[in-house]
Amino acid sequence: VVLAYFIVGLQPPTYKSNAILSAGITIDKGIKLSQNDPFVQEFQITSKFSNMMENMKSRNSIRLLSYSLLLHDLRAEKNGQQPFRKLPEDFELNVNEEETEALLERLNLDKDNEENLTTTTLSQQYDAIYNELAKAYKYDYESLLKSLNITRIGKTDYLKVEFESENPALCEFAVERFCEEFIK
Numbered sequence: 001v002v003l004a005y006f007i008v009g010l011q012p013p014t015y016k017s018n019a020i021l022s023a024g025i026t027i028d029k030g031i032k033l034s035q036n037d038p039f040v041q042e043f044q045i046t047s048k049f050s051n052m053m054e055n056m057k058s059r060n061s062i063r064l065l066s067y068s069l070l071l072h073d074l075r076a077e078k079n080g081q082q083p084f085r086k087l088p089e090d091f092e093l094n095v096n097e098e099e100t101e102a103l104l105e106r107l108n109l110d111k112d113n114e115e116n117l118t119t120t121t122l123s124q125q126y127d128a129i130y131n132e133l134a135k136a137y138k139y140d141y142e143s144l145l146k147s148l149n150i151t152r153i154g155k156t157d158y159l160k161v162e163f164e165s166e167n168p169a170l171c172e173f174a175v176e177r178f179c180e181e182f183i184k
Contacts (some may be wrong), residue, residue, distance in 0.1 A: 006096060011107040012166055013166070014164055014165065014166060015031070015164065015165060015166070015167065015168040015171045016089070016162055016163070016164045016171060017162070017163055017171035017172045017174070017175045018160055018161060018162040018163075018175060019160075019175045019176070019179050020153065020158050020159070020161075021159045021160075021161060021179060021182075021183075022051055022157055022158055023048075023049065023152075023157050023158065023159055024157065025048045025049060025052070025154075027046055028072060036067070038123055038139075042079055049152050049159075051158065052159070053150050053151075053152070056150050056159075056161075057145065057148075057150060060142055061178075061182055062141050062144050062145060062148070063102075063141065063179045064177075064181040064182075065139075065144060065148075065174060065177060065181065066134050066139045066140065066141070066144060066176040068075075068173075068181065069084065069137070069138050069139045069144075069170075069173070069177070070130070070133060070134060070137060072084065072173065073085055073086075073137060074104060074110055074133075084165075084167050084169060084170035084173065085137050085138065085139075085167070085170070087136050087137065088136060093129070093132060093133070093136075094132065096099070096138065099125070099126075099129060102126070103122075103126045103129045103130060103133075106122060112171055125144045143152055144171045144174075146167055147164050147174075148161070148162070148163050148178070149161075149162040149163075149164070161175055161178060161179055162175070163175045
């Protein structure tokens with residue numbers, strides 16, 4: 001027991017933030033079937049929740065979160081503020097500085113309004129730069145999907161979105177931005 005306590009004490013702390021969203025599937029505006037076959041109605045409700053959760057876990061949805069997190073950290077570094085994560089010391093971007101600046105301009109790094117993220121498309125060249133930066137910051141699809149958990153709360157109309165990381169501010173920001181982008 002003492003050894004287990006000591007080993008657990010050596011682990012870095014992890015934080016978790018969550019939000020609860022109403023899906024709007026089971027309310028009166030949602031599914032309206034005849035009450036004669038409750039199994040079909042339950043199947044359709046379950047199917048709609050499954051579809052919604054898979055849509056939330058899709059590459060497009062996760063990529064919007066990745067854009068937001070990457071933009072936050074790059075803005076913070078550019079403005080001398082504290083980012084959620086820093087680039088590893090040994091990281092070298094395999095592109096020149098002009099291409100990186102062009103990517104940041106494409107993502108509208110200098111603008112305060114991020115509503116354009118949902119319509120942002122990157123050329124193949126900039127997509128490669130983005131992917132490299134996202135992996136370095138651990139904001140790529142695979143890394144974010146490990147930290148993000150989306151579940152239905154029992155048989156209710158609510159979905160729980162959770163994000164777990166080493167930084168409490170990152171957790172809060174990620175959940176908030178993910179929910180905002182998904183609702184848009």
